[in-house]
Amino acid sequence: MGIPLSPRSAQVIDLETMRQRQLAKRRLLRLCPELDGLEMLYRLASDPDTLYGMPLLAWGLREDGEIVGLVPWMEALTPCHALDDPEHGHFVGYRDPETEEIFHSPPEHKVFELEHAAAYFDYEETGETTLIQQLPDNQGTHALCMDDDDNPWQLKQVFGWRLYSNGEVEALLVDENRVTATPVLMGDDCLYPGHSRHRVVYFFQRVIANRIKEEDPATLEALALMVAK
Known part of the structure; x- marks a missing residue:
């Protein structure tokens, strides 16, 4: 037989508030342009053996510290790893077309640039x-x-x-x-x-x-x- 909970021990979980907090952590704080020709690689379900390249427009720093590549995609400037659609494209990684290197994390120089710029332009929230x-x-x-x-x-x-x-x-x-x-x-x-x-x-x-x-x-x-x- 279970032990009844007192009214004080019951907790009300506001799912909408929690969702908003999670979204806030993904909020972009700072952008920097991609000027060296780095690309996003993606794959289509209709042609799984072929990789397609698209130039990165920018890199973005999120509130949770994550740095993401950004491309104009469909109706928004979209984080590359958010592309996960069988019809339109699935994100595979980043590519340097000059060296043909494929990588999955933002380059260190972009991490350095974004973090220091965000610290310098530390705006007060209103x-x-x-x-x-x-x-x-x-x-x-x-x-x-x-x-x-x-x-x-x-x-x-x-x-x-x-x-x-x-x-x-x-x-x-x-x-x-x-x-x-x-x-x-x-x-x-x-x-x-x-x-x-x-x-x-x-x-x-x-x-x-x-x-x-x-x-x-x-x-x-x-x-x-x-x-x-």
């Missing part, structure tokens, strides 16, 4: 969401922007990325009607966060974006299937 960092896009990333069903989609170049104090990262797009000087640079008033105006934003590498612009039939067919989902 109740408001604030801008922490801006990072130019040096890969020619493009965003497919969709609004209401009646409006045509737009393909726009990504000029940069903003990291906010809540850990969210937004792509910066250009409002052509507000351009007052060229070339467009980070900090210009004509730049705006993609999700502030568009219901859906999908990211593409420059090669795929150019195929869309050239109206490549196979690319447009794949795009139509993706948008229809």
Whole structure:
């Protein structure tokens, strides 16, 4: 026979609070660009014997101390190891195309850079969401922007990325009607966060974006299937 618990010994576990705490530990605190051409390697279930490479855009330091490679993938700037989808891709590791070395942990020089930068830019937390960092896009990333069903989609170049104090990262797009000087640079008033105006934003590498612009039939067919989902 069990021993009845007194009211004081009972504990109420708030699962939502625990979930928020875990998510907070994964929040990005700092970004640094990848400027040496290192790649993410991934595999498709439809072609398991082939490894595909994609240039890393940046590295990110999380609140729990973990450092992750980041790529523009589907609808977000995504940690590489979060790619675990049979259809779209499964993360395998990182690669240095110059030496062909494959590795699974961030390079030491990026760990050093991020940790010291985070210690130097040690912002005080406030109740408001604030801008922490801006990072130019040096890969020619493009965003497919969709609004209401009646409006045509737009393909726009990504000029940069903003990291906010809540850990969210937004792509910066250009409002052509507000351009007052060229070339467009980070900090210009004509730049705006993609999700502030568009219901859906999908990211593409420059090669795929150019195929869309050239109206490549196979690319447009794949795009139509993706948008229809």
